Amino acid sequence: MTTTPVTYPTGALIDGQWITSATSFPVINPATGKEIARVPNLGAKETQDAVDAASRALGAWSAKPAKDRSIVLRRWFDLITANTEPLAQLMTAEQGKPLSEARGEVAYGASFVEWFAEEGKRAYGRTIPTTVASRRYITIKQPIGVVAAITPWNFPIAMITRKVASALAAGCTIIVKPAEDTPLCALAVAKLALDAGVPPGVFNVVTTMDAPAVGKVLTDDARVRKLTFTGSTAVGKALYRQCADTVKKLTLELGGNAPLLIFDDANLDQAVAGAMASKYRNAGQTCVCANRILVQSGIYDRFAAALVAAVEKLHVAPGTDARCTIGPLINADAIAKVEALSADAIAKGAKVMTGGTVNAAGPLFYQPTVISGVTRDMDIVREEIFGPVAALMRFETEADAIALANDTPFGLAAYLFSQNLSRAWRVAEKLEAGMVGVNDGIFSNEVVPFGGVKQSGLGREGAAEGLDEYLETKFICLGAIDA
Numbered sequence: 302m303t304t305t306p307v308t309y310p311t312g313a314l315i316d317g318q319w320i321t322s323a324t325s326f327p328v329i330n331p332a333t334g335k336e337i338a339r340v341p342n343l344g345a346k347e348t349q350d351a352v353d354a355a356s357r358a359l360g361a362w363s364a365k366p367a368k369d370r371s372i373v374l375r376r377w378f379d380l381i382t383a384n385t386e387p388l389a390q391l392m393t394a395e396q397g398k399p400l401s402e403a404r405g406e407v408a409y410g411a412s413f414v415e416w417f418a419e420e421g422k423r424a425y426g427r428t429i430p431t432t433v434a435s436r437r438y439i440t441i442k443q444p445i446g447v448v449a450a451i452t453p454w455n456f457p458i459a460m461i462t463r464k465v466a467s468a469l470a471a472g473c474t475i476i477v478k479p480a481e482d483t484p485l486c487a488l489a490v491a492k493l494a495l496d497a498g499v500p501p502g503v504f505n506v507v508t509t510m511d512a513p514a515v516g517k518v519l520t521d522d523a524r525v526r527k528l529t530f531t532g533s534t535a536v537g538k539a540l541y542r543q544c545a546d547t548v549k550k551l552t553l554e555l556g557g558n559a560p561l562l563i564f565d566d567a568n569l570d571q572a573v574a575g576a577m578a579s580k581y582r583n584a585g586q587t588c589v590c591a592n593r594i595l596v597q598s599g600i601y602d603r604f605a606a607a608l609v610a611a612v613e614k615l616h617v618a619p620g621t622d623a624r625c626t627i628g629p630l631i632n633a634d635a636i637a638k639v640e641a642l643s644a645d646a647i648a649k650g651a652k653v654m655t656g657g658t659v660n661a662a663g664p665l666f667y668q669p670t671v672i673s674g675v676t677r678d679m680d681i682v683r684e685e686i687f688g689p690v691a692a693l694m695r696f697e698t699e700a701d702a703i704a705l706a707n708d709t710p711f712g713l714a715a716y717l718f719s720q721n722l723s724r725a726w727r728v729a730e731k732l733e734a735g736m737v738g739v740n741d742g743i744f745s746n747e748v749v750p751f752g753g754v755k756q757s758g759l760g761r762e763g764a765a766e767g768l769d770e771y772l773e774t775k776f777i778c779l780g781a782i783d784a
């Protein structure tokens with residue numbers, strides 16, 4: 302039964318056409334458990350059609366002057382911005398986040414389109430001083446070609462625009478496979494891209510319940526020159542292997558295990574505000590959420606008490622409730638994971654200071670939780686929690702904090718709170734992470750490079766670096782130049 306009006310397409314998009322299929326799958330509102338819409342369940346054949354379409358469209362799109370592509374992207378930005386409210390409603394319906402956060406994500410997602418509309422005009426090459434009198438050396442930047450994008454459910458618009466806008470600005474064409482849980486936002490922004498003048502075949506969206514089959518076509522086809530993936534490290538590693546035979550360029554935005562360090566010399570209010578922002582946004586379902594909150598002994602008790610007081614003010618409710626600050630988790634597996642990690646920590650001696658149960662709002666709502674006395678033998682410090690549970694660990698010295706923070710195969714985001722500038726700089730340099738927030742719990746935006754080190758991924762999105770990921774550098778040698 303359909304319970305939320307969907308004013309955007311529910312067909313998949315291939316070669317500018319909205320297509321249906323013999324089988325479909327439901328999109329479920331996690332707050333109510335009800336079906337919102339059904340979308341086509343496409344397979345290998347349709348994915349091949351999408352690659353064919355993107356290959357056909359590549360020549361004309363890549364040949365357009367960057368300024369012409371920029372005008373189309375700018376129109377896309379304007380349309381997304383003008384549709385903020387219906388897009389936010391759709392996002393809350395299929396993903397669950399509070400409407401205020403959904404509006405924020407629409408703006409965040411649109412910001413990448415605006416940024417890359419401009420940045421595409423700056424794909425500069427170089428002239429290089431010669432080594433031989435009769436030669437001149439030049440480099441030019443060219444689009445890498447057809448791109449495949451596979452995206453997660455936690456940011457159903459921003460994870461798509463961050464990839465599509467940079468690829469299109471560079472002159473590439475793209476096939477997007479959105480997450481099974483959140484295909485509607487992907488289809489909505491794709492429709493707005495068509496309305497903005499993106500030509501048929503340049504931006505294709507393949508919806509499916511069979512991610513491995515679609516992923517195999519996208520990784521096996523030699524015409525796909527790049528894969529950009531955001532999701533779990535396990536799936537990212539499998540796709541990395543699958544891309545080896547055709548030697549594709551890769552951007553991998555994978556899982557994290559962010560440490561958030563609070564030193565005795567931190568400003569307590571800033572530390573609590575930063576921890577709240579980093580930990581509880583999107584009900585704890587972001588790759589940059591503080592997974593381990595490491596607190597120095599001298600401030601530990603005061604910080605824990607202040608954090609609990611702030612957490613107890615959060616309001617758990619469906620995202621459409623104006624008071625909501627914590628919506629539902631995405632599905633039953635997410636609840637099971639949070640419960641298992643909490644149970645393991647408690648069995649090994651940690652204590653629940655607040656929360657620790659499912660909320661009465663429904664089976665996918667989890668009470669915001671603080672667990673103290675967490676130690677390194679607990680699963681909760683090794684695995685991504687991906688839920689509204691803060692795990693507090695105690696440390697004594699700066700060296701201990703750095704060692705604990707880096708004791709993970711992941712390296713996406715890290716945070717530190719200290720009023721001592723020397724310490725802040727010193728520790729930021731030593732943290733093994735692609736991004737470090739100093740006295741700040743949320744820092745991602747379109748003008749700065751987003752990405753991780755170690756097993757959190759390869760490459761960067763956003764910023765000038767994000768455009769370069771979709772470009773090849775060609776060296777041209779002009780020989781036989783007369784004196």
Ligand code: NAP
Pocket residue numbers: 451452453454455456460478479480481482509510511512513514515516517531532533534536537539540553554555556557587588589685713753757758
């Ligand atoms: P996921 O299970 O890895 O899924 C991500 C995408 O990969 C989905 O579209 C999924 O399709 C698809 N997929 C799954 N198996 C596949 C296969 N064998 N071949 C091809 N595609 C496949 O991750 P998730 O649960 O959606 O997202 C949460 C994870 O994403 C967390 O680990 C989080 O840290 C990470 N994340 C990272 C960033 C970053 O920028 N570093 C940002 C956001 C999220 P289905 O939906 O159909 O399964």
